[in-house]
Amino acid sequence: MFSDRLVVRYMNTWKIQISGQVQGVGFRPYVYKKATKLNLNGFVLNSLNGVHIEFNADEKPAKDFYQDLIENTPINSIITTSSIEGVAFKEYKNFEIQHSTTSQSNSVSLITPDISICNNCKKELLDPKDRRYNYPFITCTNCGPRFSLIQKLPYDRENTSMHVYSMCPYCNLEYLDANDRRFYSQTNSCPHCTINLELLDGSQKIITTYALECIDEVIKYWKEGRIVAIKGLGGYLLTCDAQNNIPVQKLRSKKRRPSKPFAIMVGNESLILEDFVVSTRELKELKSSAAPIVILKKKKEETYSNSIAPGLGNYGIMLPSTPLLVLLLNKFQGPIIATSGNIHNIPIIHENKLAKDLLFEIADYILQDDRKIEWPQDDSVLRYSPLTHQKTILRRAKGLAPTYINAKISWSSKNIIATGALLKSSISFLNKKNTYISQYLGNLEIFEAQVNYKKVVKHFMKLFSAKPEIILLDKHPDYFTSIFGSQLAKNYNIPIYKVQHHIAHFSAVIGENNLIETTFPILGVVWDGMGLGDDGNVWGGEFFIYNNRDFSRTTHFEYYEYLLGDKMSKEPRISALATCWNIPGSEDVLKEKFYETEWNLYTKMLSKETSIKTSSIGRIFDAVASLLGIIDKQSYEGEAAMLLENLAWKYFATNDLNFQESYFTKSLYLNTISINELMQGIIEDLSSKINKDFIAAKFHFSLVSIIKKVAEKEKVHRIAFSGGVFQNSLLVELIKYQLNENELFFHKELSPNDENISFGQLVYHHINTS
Numbered sequence: 002m003f004s005d006r007l008v009v010r011y012m013n014t015w016k017i018q019i020s021g022q023v024q025g026v027g028f029r030p031y032v033y034k035k036a037t038k039l040n041l042n043g044f045v046l047n048s049l050n051g052v053h054i055e056f057n058a059d060e061k062p063a064k065d066f067y068q069d070l071i072e073n074t075p076i077n078s079i080i081t082t083s084s085i086e087g088v089a090f091k092e093y094k095n096f097e098i099q100h101s102t103t104s105q106s107n108s109v110s111l112i113t114p115d116i117s118i119c120n121n122c123k124k125e126l127l128d129p130k131d132r133r134y135n136y137p138f139i140t141c142t143n144c145g146p147r148f149s150l151i152q153k154l155p156y157d158r159e160n161t162s163m164h165v166y167s168m169c170p171y172c173n174l175e176y177l178d179a180n181d182r183r184f185y186s187q188t189n190s191c192p193h194c195t196i197n198l199e200l201l202d203g204s205q206k207i208i209t210t211y212a213l214e215c216i217d218e219v220i221k222y223w224k225e226g227r228i229v230a231i232k233g234l235g236g237y238l239l240t241c242d243a244q245n246n247i248p249v250q251k252l253r254s255k256k257r258r259p260s261k262p263f264a265i266m267v268g269n270e271s272l273i274l275e276d277f278v279v280s281t282r283e284l285k286e287l288k289s290s291a292a293p294i295v296i297l298k299k300k301k302e303e304t305y306s307n308s309i310a311p312g313l314g315n316y317g318i319m320l321p322s323t324p325l326l327v328l329l330l331n332k333f334q335g336p337i338i339a340t341s342g343n344i345h346n347i348p349i350i351h352e353n354k355l356a357k358d359l360l361f362e363i364a365d366y367i368l369q370d371d372r373k374i375e376w377p378q379d380d381s382v383l384r385y386s387p388l389t390h391q392k393t394i395l396r397r398a399k400g401l402a403p404t405y406i407n408a409k410i411s412w413s414s415k416n417i418i419a420t421g422a423l424l425k426s427s428i429s430f431l432n433k434k435n436t437y438i439s440q441y442l443g444n445l446e447i448f449e450a451q452v453n454y455k456k457v458v459k460h461f462m463k464l465f466s467a468k469p470e471i472i473l474l475d476k477h478p479d480y481f482t483s484i485f486g487s488q489l490a491k492n493y494n495i496p497i498y499k500v501q502h503h504i505a506h507f508s509a510v511i512g513e514n515n516l517i518e519t520t521f522p523i524l525g526v527v528w529d530g531m532g533l534g535d536d537g538n539v540w541g542g543e544f545f546i547y548n549n550r551d552f553s554r555t556t557h558f559e560y561y562e563y564l565l566g567d568k569m570s571k572e573p574r575i576s577a578l579a580t581c582w583n584i585p586g587s588e589d590v591l592k593e594k595f596y597e598t599e600w601n602l603y604t605k606m607l608s609k610e611t612s613i614k615t616s617s618i619g620r621i622f623d624a625v626a627s628l629l630g631i632i633d634k635q636s637y638e639g640e641a642a643m644l645l646e647n648l649a650w651k652y653f654a655t656n657d658l659n660f661q662e663s664y665f666t667k668s669l670y671l672n673t674i675s676i677n678e679l680m681q682g683i684i685e686d687l688s689s690k691i692n693k694d695f696i697a698a699k700f701h702f703s704l705v706s707i708i709k710k711v712a713e714k715e716k717v718h719r720i721a722f723s724g725g726v727f728q729n730s731l732l733v734e735l736i737k738y739q740l741n742e743n744e745l746f747f748h749k750e751l752s753p754n755d756e757n758i759s760f761g762q763l764v765y766h767h768i769n770t771s
Contacts, residue, residue, distance in 0.1 A: 014043075015063040016088045017070065020051035021081035022404055024156035025113035027142035028052050029098050030184040031075045037179065039066060042093035046100065047155035051111075057093055076143060077116055077290055081408055081435075098185060100157075111404040111435060112148055112464075113156070115234045115378075117292035117322040119144035121182060126324050127331065132171070137212050137325035138196045138370070140188040144290070146234050148403060149376050150188070153464055158187040162373035169194035197371045198325075203361050215368055220333050222366055228252055230342050230356060230364035233323055235378030235399045235440075236349035237342025237356050239363060240266075242335065249306040249338060255363040257345040261637040262310035264294045264317040264380065266339040268330030273297070273318060276304050276336075282390055286383060291400025292322035296384035305336065312644050317382060322400070325368075341379050347449040348442070351377035376460065377453070378402065378440040386730040388658070389737050394752040395728055397427075402440035405429075405750065405760065409515045412436065412767060416465075418458065418489070419473040419766075420482035421759035422502065422532070424638070425725075425752070426454060429759035430461045437461065438751070438760055445481040455485065473762040474499050477533040500762045502532025503543045504552050506723035508768065509761030510753075511547060514721065514746045517768055522548040523746070524555075524717040526708055529724035529755070530570060530619030530638075539563050541617030541724075542674070544711050550768050555715060558621070559673040560614035562607055573623035573641045574633040575603070580624045580676055582607045586684045594633050618704070618726050621676065625700050628683055629693045639725070646729050649697035653731065658738040662699050663706040674707055705735045712743060721746040723761075725754035 019028070024047050032045040032054055043056025058066065067085040074080060118126075122139045125131040133139045140146070150161040158164055168176060172191050175183040183189050190196055200208045200215045209215055219229050226248045228241045239256070241248035243265050253259060267273050270284060277297040279287075286295050294317040299305070310316050319339065321327045330337070341349045342360055350356050351374040356367055382396040394401075417431040426442040439457050443450040462468065472490040474483045476499045483499075490497045500508070507525035511517060525545040534540035535554075542558030563569065564579045574594040581587035582604075592600055619642065626641035627633050631648065635641050664682035665674070679700075686696050712720055720743050727733060727747070737745060751757040 012057045012059050013063065014055060014057055014088050014090045015067075015085060017054040017056075017067055017083070017085045018050060018052075019054070019071070019080055019083045020111070021406070022077070022079040022111040022113050023052045024111075024154075025147040025187065026077040027075045027185070028078055030142055030179065032070060033096060033098055033179055033184075035066070035069065036096045041066065042096055044093065044097050044099045046098065047157060049154055055088070055091070055093075056096065057091075077113065079111070079406055081111070081406055111406065112151065112154075112437065114148050114291065114400050114402060114404070115146050115322075116144045116290045117320075117400065118324050118327060122324065123327060126327060133191055135213055135216075135328060136192050136195070137198060137216075137323075137328055138190055138372075139324045140186065140190070141182045142184065142186045143182070145186075145188040146372075149234050149374050149378060149399070150372075151464065152375055153466075156187065161187060162375055163188055163190075166190055166194060166196060166372075199369060199371075201357065201367045201369070203365060205357050205361070208366075216328050216332060219329055219366070219368055223333060223337065226251075227365040228255075228363060230360045230367045230369075231325070231329075232351075232353075232356070232367075232369040233326070234374070235376070235380070236351035236374060237360060237367075237369075238339045239342050239360070240337045240339050243305050243309060243338050244335060246306040246308055249308045252338060252340070252363065253308060256340075259636045260311045260640065262313060262317060263338045263340045264319060264382075265305065265309065265336050266319050266321060266326065266330060267336045268321065268327075268334065270320070272336065273320075276300055277316070277318060278387075280385060280390060282392070283385055287318065287320050289400075291381055292320055293381035293383050293400060294319045296382070296395070298387070309338065313647050314650065315384075315647075319380060325370075346444060346447050348447075348453045349377050349379050376440070376457075384728075384730060386733045386737075388734050391730075391733050391737065391747060392749070393728055393730070393733070394748065394750065395754070396441045397438070397750070397752055397756055398440040401750070403437045405436040405438045407436070407512070407515070410436075410512060410517065410764075410767065411771065412763075413771065415470045416467045417471045417473060417763060417766065418461075418469045418486070419759040419762035420475070420486040421762070422475055422505075422755040423477070423480045423482060424530075425755040426450070426482065427756045427759045428454070428458055428461070429763050430465075431763055432465045432467050436760070436763065441756055451481050451485075454481070458485075458489070468493060470495055471766070472497050473759075473766055475505070475533070475758065475762075476501050476535070498766055500765045501535055502758065503527040503529070503534070503540050503724070504545070505758045505761030505765055506532075506753075507545050507547065507552065507721065507761070508764040509751060509757035510721045510723040510746055510748055512760065512764035512767075513749050513751060516547070516721070516746065517550070517764070519547075520549075521719060522546055522715070522717050524712050524715055524720045525552075526720060526722050527724045528618035528726035531615065531617050534616075538613055539615035539617060541615060541619055542621070543616065546715060546717070547721075556711060557673055558616040558618065559676050560616055561676055562611050563613045563615040564603065564606065564611065569620060570623070570638070572634045573627035576620040576624035577627035578603060579607065580621060581628070581680045581684065584677065584681050584684055586688055587680070590628055590684065590687060594627065616673075618724075621679070622726065624680070625683060625697070628680075628687065629696060639728070642726070642729065645697055645700075646731050648694050649701050649731055652692075652694040652698035656698075658735055660698060660702040660735070662702065664699065664703040665707050665710070674711075679703060701729075701731055701735055702739070704732065705739045708736065709740055712740070718742070719744040719746070723748065723753050723757065727753040
């Protein structure tokens with residue numbers, strides 16, 4: 002007699018580790034659904050390492066499952082590393098989402114930026130049959146606040162400012178339902194467990210707390226020409242009717258912002274297509290999860306207040322990125338001004354109490370919610386050049402910060418803080434070989450910006466439970482970032498490394514374009530407003546060669562007097578005087594721009610010469626704008642350059658880019674590039690009554706022609722560009738047209754302005770230590 006024997010075949014246990022931007026994007030629900038569909042048993046959880054999965058399966062199904070996971074990922078996820086390996090056998094009875102853990106020591110999880118409202122949520126928001134109809138805080142697994150709410154990692158509700166809101170039974174059912182779009186959505190809420198909204202008048206009296214009444218009242222105020230401050234994901238916006246010149250002028254006056262452009266928010270893409278010239282790429286950016294401000298050319302003048310962008314042909318346009326703004330714009334049926342809620346140069350206000358204390362100086366009403374913003378951020382801003390569609394980030398903030406992903410750079414495993422520059426500041430934090438570049442942090446000459454900067458550094462350290470091991474600084478000893486970074490290094494008894502400002506710029510564009518290990522020489526053209534040079538002068542018109550991991554300054558624009566310090570950057574007439582000093586005929590153009598006492602004082606100073614000189618191209622743009630009678634005193638950084646670019650575009654509106662007349666006529670420049678030759682040519686053209694739009698165009702072309710001369714002299718065919726001057730779309734178009742036989746490298750995900758300095762400091766340190 003034979004007895005039956007039960008043969009049990011144990012499957013293997015497998016561990017999958019996925020790192021990158023995988024938290025806050027619905028990755029755990031995505032894994033759960035795929036696993037349960039395949040009848041796999043195990044678990045998935047968020048860890049400090051990213052997403053951790055364990056399950057039972059034979060080898061082939063396990064590897065098929067893994068391959069499917071990494072090839073068909075959730076819409077907002079980005080995988081940087083992934084692995085699968087067999088582990089000691091554990092038997093699982095089902096598949097579940099487990100509570101997140103913080104036990105891993107190597108934090109490699111990336112932070113997900115805030116995500117604009119998705120189409121599904123927008124549809125529900127406007128559907129009278131849906132239970133979240135008109136609910137101003139609707140979100141799901143695929144959209145809503147992320148970075149702005151995070152207090153610590155991993156990304157779970159209890160680690161965000163949503164932890165104070167308990168989900169109602171309805172939301173909890175959605176949260177636990179694997180077939181629901183809100184399965185494990187950490188920001189889930191509804192009218193039954195609502196985030197609270199309130200509308201306040203100028204006496205801080207609550208008008209109403211009912212969402213629909215708040216919306217109706219704000220619409221009424223806009224139509225009456227009132228200014229309303231509205232709390233968004235990253236901070237407050239100051240808003241008014243963009244078609245009514247009276248509140249726009251009132252906003253300018255109260256905000257002490259006489260001419261800097263305001264951004265416009267438009268309710269839907271059909272209105273954008275009707276009023277603006279917009280490409281497919283630009284429209285895609287507007288509708289993207291980042292929902293940035295995109296610079297567009299207007300089709301007609303009469304639709305908008307002429308006070309929105311004085312003297313410019315382009316407007317900054319955005320679509321509503323939050324459900325509250327969608328509701329408001331959908332009902333208003335017109336464009337609004339939507340500018341950062343702050344008081345004259347201080348950072349964007351994000352705290353309710355501070356908003357009530359300060360914003361009523363500008364706004365007639367405040368609409369705010371009680372959800373805490375952990376990381377204040379302005380809206381990101383970008384533009385495309387009109388002909389070749391070269392993308393340029395002008396401000397990297399909400400929707401883009403803080404994660405920077407470039408798997409081709411083999412970073413150090415040390416914790417490094419790069420402190421950046423003074424104006425248009427940012428910090429970069431290298432942690433466990435991941436790079437985090439903060440949102441735009443503003444002008445650190447302002448005390449409030451310094452306070453915010455310190456908070457961001459502290460917040461990053463807390464977020465990753467990491468202490469810095471190295472601090473990177475700009476070489477300027479008086480920058481706030483240098484002083485703060487030095488003190489931070491002293492507190493932790495760690496080393497400091499200093500990086501020259503323009504080398505950091507060049508390093509940033511090298512890093513972005515994965516040129517660190519290149520075997521061929523690269524010409525770096527770094528033009529900006531100012532940065533302390535190695536010789537003690539103020540650099541800003543620089544040419545470098547990068548070859549075999551070494552940087553050398555090959556040439557630069559000749560020095561001229563750095564007259565009156567910071568006053569020079571605010572008054573283009575001073576730059577004109579400094580660059581045209583002793584040029585025949587210049588006095589006829591310049592003297593009328595100054596009072597007699599000013600003229601006598603400034604010319605006396607120039608005759609003695611100052612101890613500090615500059616090669617700044619930013620100030621040369623200012624000087625040319627003043628000479629052409631465009632502007633003598635600017636109210637915001639870059640105003641003169643923007644107006645000069647706009648004038649030059651008027652010439653190219655009826656002429657192609659095949660321009661050939663340069664102010665630089667010499668065939669070779671041995672040591673430095675002559676400023677005198679450039680400015681003398683412009684003075685002569687003015688004396689000859691040449692059209693000013695032609696002079697502006699010729700100036701732009703001349704700068705491109707000199708790049709070509711330097712590249713030919715150095716026998717280099719690969720050229721990289723960085724510095725705030727390269728925010729100029731005409732300059733970029735001329736470079737791409739005139740230098741098309743060369744390989745050209747521009748910034749991709751970072752701005753060419755000083756926001757990239759902190760990243761460049763990281764790259765330079767990496768080049769010199771790896």
